[in-house]
Amino acid sequence: EVQLVESGGVVVQPGGSLRLSCAASGFTFDDYTMHWVRQAPGKGLEWVSLISWDGGSTYYADSVKGRFTISRDNSKNSLYLQMNSLRTEDTALYYCAKDYGVLTSEYYFDYWGQGTLVTVSS
Amino acid sequence: EIVLTQSPGTLSLSPGERATLSCRASQSVSSSYLAWYQQKPGQAPRLLIYGASSRATGIPDRFSGSGSGTDFTLTISRLEPEDFAVYYCQQYGSSPPNTFGQGTKLEIK
Numbered sequence: 717e718v719q720l721v722e723s724g725g726v727v728v729q730p731g732g733s734l735r736l737s738c739a740a741s742g743f744t745f746d747d748y749t750m751h752w753v754r755q756a757p758g759k760g761l762e763w764v765s766l767i768s769w770d771g772g773s774t775y776y777a778d779s780v781k782g783r784f785t786i787s788r789d790n791s792k793n794s795l796y797l798q799m800n801s802l803r804t805e806d807t808a809l810y811y812c813a814k815d816y817g818v819l820t821s822e823y824y825f826d827y828w829g830q831g832t833l834v835t836v837s838s
Numbered sequence: 839e840i841v842l843t844q845s846p847g848t849l850s851l852s853p854g855e856r857a858t859l860s861c862r863a864s865q866s867v868s869s870s871y872l873a874w875y876q877q878k879p880g881q882a883p884r885l886l887i888y889g890a891s892s893r894a895t896g897i898p899d900r901f902s903g904s905g906s907g908t909d910f911t912l913t914i915s916r917l918e919p920e921d922f923a924v925y926y927c928q929q930y931g932s933s934p935p936n937t938f939g940q941g942t943k944l945e946i947k
Contacts, residue, residue, distance in 0.1 A: 761875075761883065761926055763936040775934040811882055823930035824873040826894060828882035 718742040718827045720812045725832030732802050736832055738795040738812030743827075746770070746790035749815035751825060752797050754808035764810070765797065769819060780806075802836045809833050840865055840929050842939035850947040857914040859942045861927035866907045871931030874903055874912045877941075878923045886925075887912065914944075922946050 724736040738750070752764040765776045765786040774786050785798040795812055810832050813825035841864040851857055861872065870890035875883040885894040887903035890910055900915040914921055927939040 760940045761928075761938040763934070763938070766934060777935050816885075816888065821933075822888075823871075823933035823936050824885065824888050824928060825875075825883075826885050828884075830882055 718814065720814065720827060720829035722810060722812050722829045722832035725810065725834045727835045727837060728802055729838050730802060730804055730836055732836070734799045734802065734834060736797040736799065736810055736812075736834070738829060740793045740795065740812075740814070743814070745793040747818050749817065749821040750788060750795045751813045751815060752786065752795075753811045753813050753825070753828075754806075755811070755831070756805075756808045759808075762808075766815070766821065766823075767795070768821060773821075799834070802834075804836050807834060807836045839935065840867065840932055840937055842927055842929055842937055844925075844927060844939035844942045846942060847940075848943045848945060850945050851917055852947045853917050853919055855917050857912075857917055857921070857944055859912040859914075859925055859944070861905075861910040861912070861939050863908045863910070863929060867910075867929045868931035870906050870910075871929060871933075872903075872905070872910050873928045873930065874901075875926045875928065876921075876923045877926065883926065917944075919946075 719741045721739045751766045767774045767786045783801045787796045812829040814827040816822040816826045843862045845860045872890045874887040877883040891903045902913045924941045
């Protein structure tokens with residue numbers, strides 16, 4: 717059974733930093749591109765970032781480019797999101813999501829975690 | 839960036855009725871790279887449809903997707919009580935970035 721479990725969400729002040737983690741199990745982690753998708757309270761979904769199966773390619777939404785860094789450790793079946801210079805508009809539930817494609821990026825998501833809540837507030 | 843507009847914002851129907859949800863793109867979505875997701879309160883989204891019309895694993899056949907170019911539709915042929923939720927479309931033809939529609943809330947009438 718595929719499982720994605722996010723952690724690391726807390727309340728942080730504007731300008732602060734945070735690192736989110738996603739622990740994956742139930743599939744061959746290093747065969748899949750992984751994504752972060754966020755959802756502000758009561759709002760819709762916003763794709764944030766992706767990293768290819770080998771970590772060789774990363775992409776970011778314009779709203780987080782230059783502030784967030786995605787990474788992965790395939791030896792630990794883990795995905796990360798380093799978030800710097802946080803803004804109030806970054807407040808959201810952050811989901812880790814698995815790409816559908818095997819050793820390719822299809823850019824849609826067949827499994828999601830339950831999310832971790834990041835609140836940016838003074 | 840392709841902008842997706844979903845309509846209606848809220849759809850009120852009764853169990854057993856047919857639901858038709860629309861997703862319109864600001865420019866053509868290449869190769870019908872469009873997905874639909876269902877999200878229930880307090881839960882993560884669930885993939886329903888990809889490639890505009892292919893059902894994901896385990897999705898009942900009352901869910902169907904259609905469309906191409908800029909106009910796409912999710913149809914639920916006969917609503918079950920568990921189908922009342924928020925539905926999002928997502929284009930991935932010009933990725934990254936992926937973009938989502940703003941969602942349609944399907945509520946019980």
